[in-house]
Amino acid sequence: MSGKFKALLVKQPEKKVFTRTIIERDVDDLPAGELLVRVHYSSLNFKDALSATGNPGVTRNFPHTPGIDAAGEVVSCSDGSFAPGDQVIVTSYDLGMETDGGFGQMIRVPSKWALKLPAGLSLRESMMLGTAGLTAALSVYELEQGGVRPEDGPILVTGATGGVGSLAVAILAKAGYQVTAATGKMSEEEYLKAIGAADVVERNEVTQGSERPMMKPVWAGVVDCVGGEMLVAAIKSTKPRGVVTCCGLVGSSDLALNVFPFILRGVRLIGVDSAECPMLHRTEVWHSLATKWKLNALESMVEEVGLDGLEEKIQSMLKGGLKRRILVRLF
Structure with a gap:
């Protein structure tokens, strides 16, 4: 043609x-x-x-x-x-x-x-989400599959003003979770609360004390879009049997971490890759974005x-x- x-x-x-x-x-x-x-x-x-x-x-x-x-x-x-x-x-x-x-x-x-x-989404809405929305939804899916429930406690989203982060905040809130958004742009606090964050914290509040082998357990789950020190702190401060998803490296691609959170608390770290996600899995998540996770x-x-x-x-x-x-x- x-x-x-x-x-x-x-x-x-x-x-x-x-x-x-x-x-x-x-x-x-x-x-x-x-x-x-x-x-x-x-x-x-x-x-x-x-x-x-x-x-x-x-x-x-x-x-x-x-x-x-x-x-x-x-x-x-x-x-x-x-x-x-x-x-x-x-x-x-x-x-x-x-x-x-x-x-x-x-x-x-x-x-x-x-x-x-999927029925329930327009072409325009699907691209408001795009790869960022798919990645965010895959992260939420992994939390659910890992058994993290809304009643288990707050979910931390790092890099919350970014494309994946902001959509993760909104999807998690839609799914009934209490979301804490971590950001270096506190000027966006009002926006983050408008899309679903219950709390907004400056990123240094999350990383403070991350040099210690373990930190106080706070998060039932984490959607990390940053990597580096932020991811280290998130893992160290996740509650027992909590799930941490990782999809970004803007902070760093290195992970300077001991094994204590994994062997003493059973924290699970799950990488999220939307690029080669199997079609069956991909279709299921897009269906959720068109139905139970559809964002207003x-x-x-x-x-x-x-x-x-x-x-x-x-x-x-x-x-x-x-x-x-x-x-x-x-x-």
């Missing part, structure tokens, strides 16, 4: 120089795959900002269209997994990394990367832009200046 569509294209005209322009591309230039999708919405993630500025840890081959999230309507599917007109979500895997992604009005991907939009506060948590508004938001994200998730409108 041939046809023109608009996309953000990142080029590398010379070594260590990357340019970003909105151009008209042809469907025939898209990579191989069974599924062709007309993208209605995407979202901006930190990984997208890195890809757009040439970070080799994300994308090495240019020209390239970033966007690890996409939601839209099936144009064609050569293996019959989907029918034309089906509404689908495509996130993670290699989308937006080395495979042209959701910052284009069309994507072509393996059909196994897509799932049908989504509109207040996002800012919507078109392709032409992405450059400003990419630069702002890299400087840590964004206060809300960025929803990208393709049409």
